[in-house]
Structures are given as C-alpha cells and as structure tokens.
Amino acid sequence: MFLPILAMVIAVVSGFLGLIRQYQMLQQNSYFASRYFRWLKGNTPILPLALKGFVVILAFLAAMLGENTFKESITLFAAVALYFGWRAASQNGSSIKKLVYTARVKRMFAFSFVLTLMLGVLGLVIGGIIGTVLLTVLVVLSIFPEILCLLSLFALKPVEISYANYYINDAKKLLSSVYGIKVVGITGSFGKTSTKYILSRILSEKFNVLHTPESFNTPMGVVRTIRESLKADTEIFVCEMGAKNVGDIKEICDIVHPDFGLITSVGAQHLETFKTTDNVFKTKFELYDAVKAKGGVVFANGDNKIIVDNANDDVILYSSDAGTKFYAENITSGRNGANFDLVLNGEKVAVSTKLLGRHNILNIIGAAALAYELGVMPEDIAFAISRLTPTEHRLELKTSVKGSLLIDDAYNANPEGCLEAVNVLNSFDGMQKVIITPGLVELGDKEFECNKALGSAAAKVCDKIIFVGKKRSEPLVEGAKEAGFNTDNMYIASSFMEAMEIYTAFCNENTVVLLENDLPDNYLK
Amino acid sequence: MKTTVAFIFGCRSVEHEVSIISAVQAMRSVNKEKYDIVPIYVTKNGEMYTSEKMYEIESFRDMKALIADADPVTIIKTGKDVVLKFLNNKMFAKKKDIVLNVAFPVVHGTNCEDGTLQGYLEFLGLPYVGCDILSSAVGMDKAVFKYVMKAADLPVLDCICFYAREYAKNKEELISKAEKEIGYPMIVKPVNLGSSVGITKANDKNALVDAIDLAVSFSDKVLIEHAVSAIREINCSVVGDTDSCEASVLEEPFMNDEILSYEDKYMANSKSSGSKGMASLSRKIPADISEEKSAEIRELAKKVFKALGASGVVRIDFIVDTETDKVYVNEINTIPGSLSFYLWEATKLPYSELLDKLISLAFRRNRNRENLTFTIDTNILSGISFGAKGAKGSKM
Numbered sequence: 033m034f035l036p037i038l039a040m041v042i043a044v045v046s047g048f049l050g051l052i053r054q055y056q057m058l059q060q061n062s063y064f065a066s067r068y069f070r071w072l073k074g075n076t077p078i079l080p081l082a083l084k085g086f087v088v089i090l091a092f093l094a095a096m097l098g099e100n101t102f103k104e105s106i107t108l109f110a111a112v113a114l115y116f117g118w119r120a121a122s123q124n125g126s127s128i129k130k131l132v133y134t135a136r137v138k139r140m141f142a143f144s145f146v147l148t149l150m151l152g153v154l155g156l157v158i159g160g161i162i163g164t165v166l167l168t169v170l171v172v173l174s175i176f177p178e179i180l181c182l183l184s185l186f187a188l189k190p191v192e193i194s195y196a197n198y199y200i201n202d203a204k205k206l207l208s209s210v211y212g213i214k215v216v217g218i219t220g221s222f223g224k225t226s227t228k229y230i231l232s233r234i235l236s237e238k239f240n241v242l243h244t245p246e247s248f249n250t251p252m253g254v255v256r257t258i259r260e261s262l263k264a265d266t267e268i269f270v271c272e273m274g275a276k277n278v279g280d281i282k283e284i285c286d287i288v289h290p291d292f293g294l295i296t297s298v299g300a301q302h303l304e305t306f307k308t309t310d311n312v313f314k315t316k317f318e319l320y321d322a323v324k325a326k327g328g329v330v331f332a333n334g335d336n337k338i339i340v341d342n343a344n345d346d347v348i349l350y351s352s353d354a355g356t357k358f359y360a361e362n363i364t365s366g367r368n369g370a371n372f373d374l375v376l377n378g379e380k381v382a383v384s385t386k387l388l389g390r391h392n393i394l395n396i397i398g399a400a401a402l403a404y405e406l407g408v409m410p411e412d413i414a415f416a417i418s419r420l421t422p423t424e425h426r427l428e429l430k431t432s433v434k435g436s437l438l439i440d441d442a443y444n445a446n447p448e449g450c451l452e453a454v455n456v457l458n459s460f461d462g463m464q465k466v467i468i469t470p471g472l473v474e475l476g477d478k479e480f481e482c483n484k485a486l487g488s489a490a491a492k493v494c495d496k497i498i499f500v501g502k503k504r505s506e507p508l509v510e511g512a513k514e515a516g517f518n519t520d521n522m523y524i525a526s527s528f529m530e531a532m533e534i535y536t537a538f539c540n541e542n543t544v545v546l547l548e549n550d551l552p553d554n555y556l557k
Numbered sequence: 558m559k560t561t562v563a564f565i566f567g568c569r570s571v572e573h574e575v576s577i578i579s580a581v582q583a584m585r586s587v588n589k590e591k592y593d594i595v596p597i598y599v600t601k602n603g604e605m606y607t608s609e610k611m612y613e614i615e616s617f618r619d620m621k622a623l624i625a626d627a628d629p630v631t632i633i634k635t636g637k638d639v640v641l642k643f644l645n646n647k648m649f650a651k652k653k654d655i656v657l658n659v660a661f662p663v664v665h666g667t668n669c670e671d672g673t674l675q676g677y678l679e680f681l682g683l684p685y686v687g688c689d690i691l692s693s694a695v696g697m698d699k700a701v702f703k704y705v706m707k708a709a710d711l712p713v714l715d716c717i718c719f720y721a722r723e724y725a726k727n728k729e730e731l732i733s734k735a736e737k738e739i740g741y742p743m744i745v746k747p748v749n750l751g752s753s754v755g756i757t758k759a760n761d762k763n764a765l766v767d768a769i770d771l772a773v774s775f776s777d778k779v780l781i782e783h784a785v786s787a788i789r790e791i792n793c794s795v796v797g798d799t800d801s802c803e804a805s806v807l808e809e810p811f812m813n814d815e816i817l818s819y820e821d822k823y824m825a826n827s828k829s830s831g832s833k834g835m836a837s838l839s840r841k842i843p844a845d846i847s848e849e850k851s852a853e854i855r856e857l858a859k860k861v862f863k864a865l866g867a868s869g870v871v872r873i874d875f876i877v878d879t880e881t882d883k884v885y886v887n888e889i890n891t892i893p894g895s896l897s898f899y900l901w902e903a904t905k906l907p908y909s910e911l912l913d914k915l916i917s918l919a920f921r922r923n924r925n926r927e928n929l930t931f932t933i934d935t936n937i938l939s940g941i942s943f944g945a946k947g948a949k950g951s952k953m
Contacts, residue, residue, distance in 0.1 A: 206558065209558040210558045211558070211559050211560070211590065211591050212591065233928065236924045236927075236928060237921075237924075238921075240920050240924065241924075262558075263658065264558040264559055264560045264561060264593075264656070264658050265560040265658040265659065419928065
C-alpha cells in the first residue's frame with residue numbers, strides 16, 4: 033500500500049510542477065486557449081512528447097492487465113511525470129518573464145490540486161476497475177499538465193467572469209463618483225505607451241493625473257488601476273488602451289467612457305489576430321466612436337497614412353511637419369537629444385528634449401496638442417517636455433560595460449520603430465555601432481519581410497551585429513547579407529546572456545550598442 | 558468621491574481666536590460640490606478635535622461645550638493614505654477613518670504658521686495649502702526675513718536685533734547702540750509674532766525700555782527699527798507660487814495708535830457685531846495712491862513673494878515714507894488674517910475661486926516634487942554588505 037500512496041503523492045506534485053510552466057505560458061498568452069494552443073504547437077519538441085506518449089500507453093496497458101499490475105508499476109509512471117514536471121518548472125525559473133502568481137493563477141492551482149488529489153485518494157480508496165481508471169487519469173494528467181491546465185482554465189471560466197464583472201462594475205462606480213474627472217484614452221499600434229507617459233507629465237503641470245502603469249492596457253489592467261490608484265483628487269485619468277482583437281478598444285471604452293482620445297498610429301501590429309490593417313484601423317477608431325458619443329475631441333497622428341486616408345474630418349491631426357494645426361519645425365538633434373519649435377494651433381514655443389528619435393518628437397507633439405486642448409499653457413508644456421526622461425527600455429541611453437554606450441530599446445517590437453531605432457543609432461557619429469536583436473514577432477505574413485528589412489537596415493549602419501536565436505535570426509541574416517554585410521562581423525547568440533558576452537569581448541568606450549526588442553522565452557528559439 | 562480638505566485651525570498661538578474666525582470664513586466659502594470639508598480644530602494645548610458644529614462661529618463661544626461634544630482625532634499615515642483617525646472609538650459606535658487628500662492650514666502665529674504645522678504635514682506626506690516649511694519659518698522671523706530681503710536687493714528699513722538674555726546683561730549698551738544706529742522714534746517688535754502683537758513705538762528712552770520689556774515677554778529675540786515719521790502703511794496680497802504669481806489691489810488700513818495694533822486688526826468692531834477678523838478692519842480698498850506707486854508696490858510684492866519662495870496666498874505689508882516717497886518692505890504674513898479674501902474680491906476673484914486656486918496650488922507643489930524624484934530608483938544599500946566578511950562593492 034505504501035508505494036501506491038507515494039506514487040499518488042508524486043503524481044500530484046509532478047502535475048503541480050508541470051503546471052507552473054503551463055500557467056506561465058497561458059498567462060503570457062493572456063489566458064486565451066487558442067493562443068496557448070498555438071504556443072503549444074510551436075513549442076512541443078517531438079522526442080519528449082513521444083516519450084511521454086509511450087509512458088501513457090504503458091500506463092494504459094498496465095491498467096488493462098489489472099489493478100495489481102497497475103499498482104506495482106504506478107511508481108514508475110509517477111517518476112517520469114516528476115522528471116518532466118521538474119524540467120518544466122525550472123524552465124519558468126530561468127525565464128525573463130516569469131509566472132506571476134495572481135489570484136487567478138492561485139485559483140487555477142487550487143482547482144488542479146484538488147482535482148488531482150481527489151483522483152488519487154478516490155482511486156486508492158475505491159480500488160477495483162473504477163479506482164484503476166481514476167489513477168490512470170491522474171497519471172495522464174500529471175504527465176501532460178497541458179490537459180490539466182486547459183481543464184482548470186475552462187472549469188473556472190464562470191468564476192472568472194463573475195469576478196471580472198464585479199471588478200468592472202466597481203471600477204465604473206468609482207470613476208463616475210470622482211467630481212469633474214476627465215478621461216483621456218490613448219491607443220495606437222505603436223507609440224501609445226511613450227505618449228501616455230509624455231502626456232501625463234505635461235498634464236501634471238496643471239492637473240492631478242492618474243495613468244495606467246507600465247503596459248496595463250487590457251480591460252482588467254485598466255480596472256485594476258482605477259480600483260487601486262484612483263483618488264478623490266484625481267482630475268485626469270490617462271488610460272492606455274491595447275488591442276489584439278476587434279472590439280477590444282470598445283470594451284475598455286465601455287468601462288471608462290473617455291472624454292478625449294489620442295490615436296498614435298495604425299499599423300501592422302498583431303496581424304496574427306487582426307488579419308488586416310483595416311481591422312486594426314476599425315479597432316483603434318472604436319476610441320473615436322466612444323469619445324464622439326460624449327461630444328469630446330480626438331487627436332490622431334497625421335504622419336500615419338492609414339489614419340489620414342480613413343479618419344473622419346473632425347479628427348484633429350498632428351504631425352512632425354507643417355500641414356496640420358500641431359507640428360514641429362526647425363528640428364535639430366544630436367547626442368543630447370532634440371531641439372525644435374513646437375507649433376500649437378498657431379502659437380509657437382521652443383522646446384528641447386532628452387528623448388531620442390523622430391517618433392518621440394511626434395509623440396511629444398501629439399501629447400502637447402491634447403494638453404493644449406486641456407488648457408495647459410505653452411510655456412508649461414515646453415518646461416514639461418524639457419524634463420522628460422526616456423521610458424524604461426525605450427531608446428533609453430545608458431552607460432554599459434567597459435564604458436560603452438547602450439541604447440536600451442528592449443521593449444520596442446514594431447517594424448517602423450525598429451528602423452527608427454537604427455536611425456537613432458546611426459546619429460551617433462564617429463562611434464563603433466553595434467546592434468543586438470532577436471528580430472520581431474507576431475507580424476503574420478509580414479514577419480519575414482520586416483525582419484529582413486531590419487537586418488539590412490542594421491547592416492547599413494552597424495560595424496558589428498549580434499543576432500539572438502539561431503532559427504529566429506534567419507531572415508535578419510539574409511537581410512544583412514543582401515545589404516552586403518561582412519559576415520566576419522556578424523555573430524549569432526543563443527541567448528541574450530551569450531550576446532552580452534560576445535559584446536563585452538570587443539566593445540570599448542567608443543562603442544554604442546542598440547539593444548532592440550528582448551523577447552519573452554516563448555519566442556526565443 | 559470628492560477631494561477631502563482638512564482645515565486645520567486654532568493651535569497654540571496668541572492668535573488662536575483670529576485663526577478660528579479665518580477658518581470658519583474659509584470653510585463656509587469653499588465650493589461644496591467639489592470638496593468635502595473636515596474641520597480640525599487644534600486646542601491651545603495642542604489636541605485635535607473635529608465636529609460638524611465647527612462650521613458655525615457661534616459654536617466657539619462656548620468652547621467647553623464644543624469640545625465635550627466634538628471627537629478627538631489625530632492624523633496618521635496608513636499605507637498610501639493619510640487619514641483622520643478618531644480616538645474615541647467605542648466598540649459598537651466605530652467612526653470610520655476619513656482619507657484626507659489635502660490640508661488647509663488656517664493658523665496664525667508661532668507654533669503653527671511658522672513652519673511647525675507645515676513640517677508635520679510634510680512628515681505625513683499630505684499635500685497642504687500655502688508656504689512650505691522654509692518660507693513659513695523665514696516669514697515668521699522678522700529679522701531673518703529682513704536679511705533675506707536685503708540679500709535679494711529688496712528695500713527694507715535697517716534694524717538691530719538682540720536676544721532677551723543679551724539685553725538683560727547689556728541693557729545700557731544695547732539701548733545706546735539703538736539710539737546711535739537707529740535713533741528715535743523707534744519701533745520695537747518681537748521677531749516672531751504676527752498680527753502686531755507686542756509691537757510698540759518709542760519716542761524716548763523710557764518708552765523704549767517699556768517697549769523692549771513688552772517685546773521680550775512675547776519672544777526671545779527683539780528687533781528695533783527706525784519709525785518712519787510720515788508713514789503710510791500699504792498692504793498687498795499675492796497668490797501663486799514661484800513659477801507664477803499675481804498681486805491683488807492694495808489696501809490702506811487706518812490706524813488708531815500711530816501703528817496698527819492688534820486691537821485695530823482684529824478687535825475694532827467686536828463690541829457691536831461680533832469679531833469678523835481682518836475683513837472688518839477699517840481700511841481703504843483700493844488704497845488711495847497713484848497708479849505708478851501702486852504698480853511699483855505690486856511689482857515689489859511679487860518680488861518679495863519669489864525671494865521668499867512663498868506659495869499660496871500671502872499678505873505683504875509695506876511702509877511708504879510720504880516725505881521721500883520711498884517704499885519699504887515691512888513684513889510678510891504667510892497665512893494672512895481672513896486669507897486676504899477681501900483684497901481678492903476687490904481684485905474680482907470671488908472667495909470660493911480663491912480657495913479653489915489655493916488647493917490646486919497645493920497639489921501642484923506636490924506634483925512638482927513627485928516629478929523631481931520619481932525616476933530615482935536605486936537602492937544604495939543593495940550593493941553594501943556589512944560585517945566582518947568585508948564590504949564587497951561598497952563605496953562607504
């Protein structure tokens with residue numbers, strides 16, 4: 033009797049360990065079963081899968097041979113499960129983006145734990161054919177925690193929905209109770225997070241501002257921000273709105289009811305789910321519909337062709353060049369940032385900023401336009417701009433190993449942004465230029481082309497190139513070679529750690545390195 | 558959810574009663590649609606109480622009854638919030654803590670207006686209306702205030718200044734120094750009191766000795782300056798912060814005794830209609846002076862405000878020597894009686910809007926500070942190891 037109990041405990045524990053990795057990936061895929069499946073398809077190596085399958089078949093055979101045979105061999109199956117569980121758990125441990133133990137994850141763990149424990153205890157207590165069946169199911173679940181993961185996801189759906197609804201209603205109530213509060217919605221395929229920070233800083237010259245932190249741009253992220261940080265004295269809530277599917281922006285708008293909108297761009301982002309840029313446009317302009325329903329004002333990027341071609345006439349455009357009501361002129365830039373004249377509906381004010389890159393200037397103009405609309409004085413806008421610091425990991429200039437310069441652009445993940453970052457790198461005259469990047473992901477059909485373009489752009493600017501991920505970097509390498517890059521100066525690293533080792537070996541204080549788009553583990557290979 | 562404003566008034570100060578009047582006026586004028594108000598009355602021995610009845614000035618006539626009925630409270634920080642905590646909680650009649658968003662000190666004089674209360678609020682991390690610790694403290698010490706004005710090239714009357722014990726020891730010496738350097742008539746002031754308490758004019762030595770005796774009974778430090786014989790006192794209020802501020806129309810208070818005494822400021826009409834604070838003082842608004850002079854004084858007022866690093870609403874009192882037409886900065890009230898609302902109403906800014914503006918200025922100062930510090934994220938202790946194993950990587 034001792035062995036089967038031990039085996040049962042091992043199986044439950046193994047299931048638990050295996051789940052850590054599965055929940056990590058489920059979480060990184062925003063708890064969407066379909067996206068999690070896609071990850072599973074792309075990331076389940078054949079050999080261990082075959083081995084696991086073989087063990088499961090063995091377990092079935094043993095079960096069919098009778099209760100006693102099964103009980104005698106169950107320890108072996110549990111040990112196999114433990115081995116894979118342990119391996120999976122350690123994969124989470126060494127990841128860049130680890131599993132976050134949210135209340136939801138804890139609920140799923142609890143469900144899975146109770147389920148497997150019940151299978152084990154009942155299996156042992158009942159015995160006989162039914163007991164053997166229950167124990168076999170336990171063995172299968174502990175060897176394939178993927179199934180357990182999906183089981184807990186679906187079983188807890190109704191619970192999660194009622195939790196979510198309670199939080200959403202609570203957030204709505206809180207928001208509507210604050211006297212005179214104005215909500216600004218920001219969305220866009222790229223630039224929205226930077227613009228959010230810039231706008232919040234400028235608005236803070238005149239108002240008490242709350243903004244969604246980091247990349248909290250999902251409905252539940254917004255709800256959490258409101259419930260945890262909204263104060264009675266908040267005057268403006270700047271709400272970043274992210275979208276991966278049609279209707280996502282509307283869902284957030286239905287919670288916060290924005291009075292003002294800022295649309296930073298419409299582009300080829302998340303095409304795996306959006307399919308077409310037309311769908312991206314429609315989704316981003318759900319913000320427009322919501323703001324207009326409240327009689328508010330929407331600003332949008334006038335440099336973006338898709339926006340200019342499709343937006344309604346009452347959208348106020350801003351741009352990096354003359355032609356709109358809000359734009360910049362006389363732009364000069366260098367190692368310490370950019371200087372330019374900001375034109376706000378005819379009023380001109382000189383500004384300087386530490387932010388690197390033309391797209392940042394465009395974000396500044398968009399934020400300044402909205403702040404101007406909200407009554408912040410041009411001179412206060414200029415002061416706030418001069419005090420801006422780069423967002424973490426977005427073209428952030430730092431000193432790195434051996435006194436070299438690092439342009440940390442690790443959070444950048446869009447094609448235009450990456451090419452702009454390469455341009456920024458190019459502006460560092462007279463220095464040895466290096467790029468470290470694994471390329472871009474989630475771009476659908478265009479992924480190969482975009483990465484090839486990045487590879488060739490980097491080739492034209494860089495003295496040395498370090499690509500990360502052997503398989504991933506194939507299009508990058510092709511692009512670089514096509515642009516005539518000398519392969520002696522090109523390195524392929526299997527991880528960022530290795531890339532930094534390669535870099536450290538040759539860099540000096542006259543080196544500037546662009547770190548472009550670090551990816552969570554589910555993409556690296 | 559409205560912004561909750563804690564009006565703090567009273568305190569251990571000779572101007573305790575004046576503060577109550579100023580606070581009640583302010584609480585009654587605040588825009589109730591936008592703000593929730595919490596009155597926090599600080600007794601003369603420093604205890605805090607709150608009560609709904611504190612909106613009515615009549616309640617303060619019977620102080621014992623008011624206190625007996627009011628709830629003893631304190632302000633503490635819990636988690637992210639600064640809250641008003643009730644200290645008399647009974648098991649079944651528990652009063653819920655009130656989250657405070659901003660404090661509005663309406664206090665006059667030492668032990669509160671001089672940076673004391675401001676320091677307490679800074680320590681709690683609660684945004685507050687008005688001058689910060691430094692400007693409050695400097696504004697309260699008439700001597701240090703003069704030094705700061707001198708350093709900023711702003712016109713002040715020369716003065717001598719000494720401590721009570723110095724005077725007890727070297728009485729004759731200090732008096733002859735004053736006679737020589739300042740000359741009669743002189744004004745003697747305790748350095749750290751507002752509302753003219755303890756200030757007297759001396760035309761001869763006997764009067765000077767009496768004046769100093771009175772002054773040292775209020776303060777350890779005494780200031781003596783020359784009394785301008787042909788004098789007009791002109792006051793100007795300034796609202797804003799060091800980034801941008803504006804000056805009100807000017808007032809000229811009427812004087813009973815040669816200088817504006819405490820009685821003039823706060824007691825003038827008290828017998829007939831109840832004390833109404835600064836607002837009831839007999840005065841002329843706007844002051845009857847030339848456009849040019851008025852513009853000069855208003856400009857000067859803004860410079861004083863900036864030189865001190867003030868914030869919120871202040872009243873700056875000037876002396877005009879009518880013989881020479883020269884203007885001197887006399888003193889600043891960092892929390893003026895009645896918050897100078899009567900000067901702002903005369904400048905076409907209604908009291909409720911003035912209060913609204915003052916509260917936004919409090920938040921603005923707070924935001925400016927947050928903007929300064931919120932990018933520093935390094936824990937210097939993380940690189941340090943203590944003890945015998947050696948301080949690897951330590952720079953200390």
